[in-house]
Amino acid sequence: MIFGFITVAVLLYVIAIEVQLLAVGLLSLRQLRHDRYLARYGGLDEMLYSDTTPPVSIIVPAYNEEAGIVEAVRSMTMLRYPRFEVVVVNDGSKDDTLGVLVDAFRLIEVTVPYRRDLETEPIRGIYRSTLPLPVTVVDKHNGGKTDALNAGVNVARYPYVMLTDADVVLDGESLLRAMRHVVEDRERTVAVGGNIRPINGCVVNRGRVVETHLPKRALERVQVLEYIRSFIAARPGWSRLGALVLVSGAFGIYRRDALAEVGGFRKGHLGEDLDLTMRLHRLMREKRRPYRIVFAADAIAWTEVPTTRKVLRTQRIRWHKGLRMVVRDFRDVLFNPRYGTLGMLGWPAYVAFEFVAPLVEFVGWLVIPVAWLTGYLDLSVAVPLAVAAFFLGAINSLIALFFDEAYGYFTSPLEAVRLLWLTYLENLGLRQQTVVWRVLAMLGPTASSWGDMQRRGVNNLAS
Numbered sequence: 001m002i003f004g005f006i007t008v009a010v011l012l013y014v015i016a017i018e019v020q021l022l023a024v025g026l027l028s029l030r031q032l033r034h035d036r037y038l039a040r041y042g043g044l045d046e047m048l049y050s051d052t053t054p055p056v057s058i059i060v061p062a063y064n065e066e067a068g069i070v071e072a073v074r075s076m077t078m079l080r081y082p083r084f085e086v087v088v089v090n091d092g093s094k095d096d097t098l099g100v101l102v103d104a105f106r107l108i109e110v111t112v113p114y115r116r117d118l119e120t121e122p123i124r125g126i127y128r129s130t131l132p133l134p135v136t137v138v139d140k141h142n143g144g145k146t147d148a149l150n151a152g153v154n155v156a157r158y159p160y161v162m163l164t165d166a167d168v169v170l171d172g173e174s175l176l177r178a179m180r181h182v183v184e185d186r187e188r189t190v191a192v193g194g195n196i197r198p199i200n201g202c203v204v205n206r207g208r209v210v211e212t213h214l215p216k217r218a219l220e221r222v223q224v225l226e227y228i229r230s231f232i233a234a235r236p237g238w239s240r241l242g243a244l245v246l247v248s249g250a251f252g253i254y255r256r257d258a259l260a261e262v263g264g265f266r267k268g269h270l271g272e273d274l275d276l277t278m279r280l281h282r283l284m285r286e287k288r289r290p291y292r293i294v295f296a297a298d299a300i301a302w303t304e305v306p307t308t309r310k311v312l313r314t315q316r317i318r319w320h321k322g323l324r325m326v327v328r329d330f331r332d333v334l335f336n337p338r339y340g341t342l343g344m345l346g347w348p349a350y351v352a353f354e355f356v357a358p359l360v361e362f363v364g365w366l367v368i369p370v371a372w373l374t375g376y377l378d379l380s381v382a383v384p385l386a387v388a389a390f391f392l393g394a395i396n397s398l399i400a401l402f403f404d405e406a407y408g409y410f411t412s413p414l415e416a417v418r419l420l421w422l423t424y425l426e427n428l429g430l431r432q433q434t435v436v437w438r439v440l441a442m443l444g445p446t447a448s449s450w451g452d453m454q455r456r457g458v459n460n461l462a463s
Helices: 002-041 044-049 069-076 097-105 145-155 174-184 218-231 235-241 256-261 272-286 309-329 337-355 357-374 379-405 414-425 430-443
Strands: 056-062 084-091 107-110 123-129 135-140 160-164 189-198 203-205 208-211 251-255 292-303
Touching: 002 174, 002 235, 002 292, 002 337, 002 357, 002 379, 044 174, 056 069, 056 145, 056 174, 069 084, 069 097, 084 097, 084 145, 097 107, 097 123, 097 135, 123 145, 135 145, 145 160, 145 256, 160 174, 160 256, 174 189, 174 251, 174 292, 189 218, 189 272, 218 309, 218 379, 218 414, 218 430, 235 292, 235 337, 251 256, 256 272, 272 292, 272 309, 272 337, 309 337, 309 430, 337 357, 357 430, 379 414
Parallel strands: 056 084, 056 160, 084 135, 189 292
Antiparallel strands: 107 123, 123 135, 160 251, 189 251, 203 208
16 A cells, blocks of 8 residues: 555656646746847847946866866957956866966966955965956965865956856857846846856867757767756746756856855865855845846856766766755755745755655655555556656656757757657666666765766867
């Protein structure tokens, strides 16, 4: 009897996930329409040529990035934005990261005052380009990615900082489109998250994505579908509700004073971007300040996703361990009316359907076969529920692809159709494997290293 009850409970849980995604997707549709209207009439050109557009410091942590750091920085200096600087933080690299930067941008060491709002490992030197390029390089003792980001925030000259990675390829207008949300409401906007897209399969030339294609490998294609569902179909809706729980570390813009007040990144945290976003929510709620943390769907950053199961396993275990740490630290936010829609909707949904989901699914895989073999599985109930869950999931994927196609990222519409087939194929092995990895992250020790992503490099991803 208990096996049959658990089976029905698991299937109802999966249906609840899909219904929640459908509801958020409808909210995302309204927000995307609103954003597209403002993008058309919101005066991007006026921002580009206005002296009042807020300047931005782009902070790039770098550790052993000798091979690609020069091209990455050069591409960032070509962004369409009136006033910005690129601050590269060399986090005690063991290769010649600093040397190639010095040679490429003709850097000289300078003595300049900077704020020490955030505690970091000692800075050995600050360098600036003698070329007409807004490039600053901070050389410091190794302290990890979060420590490097904090050092960059200290050295940043401008009131807004954009945090990204050395291997991210930014769309030429990404900074302009993201900062449009700040210009809309400077008083309340404390953070803006960008739209992260997998670059695997795309053609890159001189630091720009010139052709967008799906990768050939199914493992990478499934991740493309995951990113589309997570970013374009969900985050605009949560942003509309004022309950966006995550600004991605690959593309996040923050008001510098708020970032300093909250204490920057916590050293050694595996979910540093989620942790920072939640601490910003907490700070603003506790101080009773009106604020916004929003998502910019048309501000694109391209990043490489894992190309092997080994690397994907490392990534997903690290992500879920980071989520586990944040769930522990912010358990008081759950169903807390003091946090508004974040406490009553956004964070409970994230915990229930992101953190707990793999454990529920795993239990279902163990119990459902036993219930069927022992005769406790009522097929007249279980089969309709399973079919409903399956088709709701397909509908949500279709909605996500429809939203994505409106932006025309792929060279051919047929590539979106190919992604639709993955809605079914991803359930034949990879989904189950990913769930097992996440369960291991829930039950294992929290402490872990970041692991090696073993990236192929953006110039080698079209094959």
